[in-house]
Amino acid sequence: MTSILGISAFYHDSAAAILVDGKIVAAAQEERFSRIKHDSSYPFNAIQFVLDQSKLNLNDIEHIVFFEKPFLKFERLLETYMAFAPKGFKSFSLSMPIWLREKLFQKKFLFDKLQQHDDNFKDINKIKFSEHHFSHAASAFYPSPFEEAVVLTLDGVGEWATTTIGIGKKNKLEIIKEIHFPHSLGLLYSAFTYYVGFKVNSGEYKLMGLAPYGKPLFKDLILQKIIDLKEDGSFKLNMKYFNYATGLTMTNDKFSKLFGHPVRDPNKDLLTPFHMDLAASIQAVIEEIILRITKNISSKYKIENLCLAGGVALNCVANGKVQNEKIFKNIWIQPASGDAGGSLGAALAYWHHELGKPRDEFSDKMMGSFLGPKFDNNFIETKLKLLKANFKKYSKEEVTSLIAKELANEKIVGWFQGKMEFGPRALGGRSILADPRSEKMQKELNLKIKFRESFRPFAPSVLREDVNEWFDLDIDSPYMLLVSQVKKEKQIQMKKEDENLFGIEKLNVKRSNIPAVTHVDYSARVQTVHKNTNPRYYDLIKEFKKITNCPVLVNTSFNVRGEPIVCSIEDAFNCFMGTNLDILVIEDFVLFKENQSNSSTGDYKNKFELD
Numbered sequence: 001m002t003s004i005l006g007i008s009a010f011y012h013d014s015a016a017a018i019l020v021d022g023k024i025v026a027a028a029q030e031e032r033f034s035r036i037k038h039d040s041s042y043p044f045n046a047i048q049f050v051l052d053q054s055k056l057n058l059n060d061i062e063h064i065v066f067f068e069k070p071f072l073k074f075e076r077l078l079e080t081y082m083a084f085a086p087k088g089f090k091s092f093s094l095s096m097p098i099w100l101r102e103k104l105f106q107k108k109f110l111f112d113k114l115q116q117h118d119d120n121f122k123d124i125n126k127i128k129f130s131e132h133h134f135s136h137a138a139s140a141f142y143p144s145p146f147e148e149a150v151v152l153t154l155d156g157v158g159e160w161a162t163t164t165i166g167i168g169k170k171n172k173l174e175i176i177k178e179i180h181f182p183h184s185l186g187l188l189y190s191a192f193t194y195y196v197g198f199k200v201n202s203g204e205y206k207l208m209g210l211a212p213y214g215k216p217l218f219k220d221l222i223l224q225k226i227i228d229l230k231e232d233g234s235f236k237l238n239m240k241y242f243n244y245a246t247g248l249t250m251t252n253d254k255f256s257k258l259f260g261h262p263v264r265d266p267n268k269d270l271l272t273p274f275h276m277d278l279a280a281s282i283q284a285v286i287e288e289i290i291l292r293i294t295k296n297i298s299s300k301y302k303i304e305n306l307c308l309a310g311g312v313a314l315n316c317v318a319n320g321k322v323q324n325e326k327i328f329k330n331i332w333i334q335p336a337s338g339d340a341g342g343s344l345g346a347a348l349a350y351w352h353h354e355l356g357k358p359r360d361e362f363s364d365k366m367m368g369s370f371l372g373p374k375f376d377n378n379f380i381e382t383k384l385k386l387l388k389a390n391f392k393k394y395s396k397e398e399v400t401s402l403i404a405k406e407l408a409n410e411k412i413v414g415w416f417q418g419k420m421e422f423g424p425r426a427l428g429g430r431s432i433l434a435d436p437r438s439e440k441m442q443k444e445l446n447l448k449i450k451f452r453e454s455f456r457p458f459a460p461s462v463l464r465e466d467v468n469e470w471f472d473l474d475i476d477s478p479y480m481l482l483v484s485q486v487k488k489e490k491q492i493q494m495k496k497e498d499e500n501l502f503g504i505e506k507l508n509v510k511r512s513n514i515p516a517v518t519h520v521d522y523s524a525r526v527q528t529v530h531k532n533t534n535p536r537y538y539d540l541i542k543e544f545k546k547i548t549n550c551p552v553l554v555n556t557s558f559n560v561r562g563e564p565i566v567c568s569i570e571d572a573f574n575c576f577m578g579t580n581l582d583i584l585v586i587e588d589f590v591l592f593k594e595n596q597s598n599s600s601t602g603d604y605k606n607k608f609e610l611d
Contacts, residue, residue: 002355003056006347007047007110008067008135008339012038012201015340015422016046017371018054018061019347022357024143026053027371027422029340032567037611038201039564042113043343049373051117058118061126065350067342068132069159070106128354130346132158133310134175136337139345140309141168142352143365144332150303152293155310155338156186165297168307171352171359182245183237185289185312188227191242192282194250196275197264202611208317209456211283212521213506214276218259219284225258227285233293271455283317290318294327304329309345313337313481314424316525320483323475335369335479336423344422368478368533370429372420373567380586383569390595393588396536403585404543407553410435411582412449414558416572417536420565425480426557427527428461428537430565430572432581434516434554436460441516441554443507448580451605452561454507458554459525460517463541466551467528470514480527480555486512491522516554527555562608578604 006017017027033045111124136153151166162184165177190200198206228236241255306328314337413433421427446454468474473484490513512518531538545551558566566572576584584591
């Protein structure tokens, strides 16, 4: 038996994953245990969880693989500071002590941390290092259902690479082309995220959600001044407008002058049509670049399968455009595309690439991305009693029937079932569910449950066999990483007076038979639900369909704004009590809000720093 522990840490989204004889046993992000969003610290809890799941002590693990090479990263930092000197001295002086204390001598630092799990762990040579983008590429190719694929990774920056193209065949993977820092799609998108007043490394989703409210009026300006884009999709950024290579901010005064506004202060400045147009413009630019890259690599390498990873691969709108244009016959996107997935990629790269182990069967190996903790009924009952919760236990069939009826009556449900998801999306394991047919649901979920901006859209979960009846999509999309249009016959066309509405005003117009999941441009981020990966969620939607003739539910992550997705029974109960959720379902236990004692968790939304 060969076991491999993969670790990603120290930038954002620390995580751990474990393989036993090449099979993915468990994977989880540290933030879920620590309750610190995007936690970048050493993932003690995540490592302990995956070890427990594999029933192995750390000393039993043969190989421990870190997802990137610190020395290469350090070289990039030094060279960058030299290239931009003396401009970057402040940033240099702030980062160097951390590098010299922790990051540069990472092998010893990791070794000391790992010993906390097992006193018998004495062999520092078990620790190996992968390359950042190779880890991303491995996380996309090796679990994919493809024997052969082009592998595209797009993110902020690893060591040097920001964009890579690789070719995967059976168990071999080779990176054949790279674009290097400071030229980066991830950092370009993050710069606009920062400029619009959202938080870098978490607010990028908001920028994508804001884009349909605006028009891409600045697209040409961005392509003329900020990025030099070639026909094949290769690009260079004009560093005159950016501050991230040397400073403590993403953009500089030249950037603000170019667009005629200062950086938006989220504490003081409202979102205006200008910000919506800017979001639409950078989204259009990103889509244009990704379409050019994918068209070029499709015609060049003549391979019909595409795998995607890296933070930019979470831009499901761009992914939907690539899918829609049929550039590749098949697309598979790693559900934990960001740095968390690097832990899994590092382990898989070592197993297949370094140890030369074969890939013998070609199917999706992510198991629906349900790779985190789960709890049995006895444990749950004990916890609920300690929490002084009022609950009732039902059979699985009773839970399905009861909750489907409640959802059809517009009740909002916290749904805690099976294993927790790996990656940023809730996929029916740790989800908040609601009726998509309700006109008021989108606003209500945003303001009363999630405590977040009213413009942010919600995703539909739909039975796989019914997806094409409701959306312009007829492929598997189990990880909610493709955006598609709601079917024409389900849409409600806007009246003349509605078309003149601007920005957020568009929110109140009913656009389809499922308004709660239809964005202002008639799009939706679709998750197809499959009986084999999540039978309980599948059965619930099927029962909801029986009652309503609608095989779709609103599915959003079980958390409030700024909070990591719930992980423990306590997390779920606290979120239930601190928000306007009506019902909480944890495995076979159902809790109604009106039956709980009034000892709520106080001002729940202010427990977490807003993202």
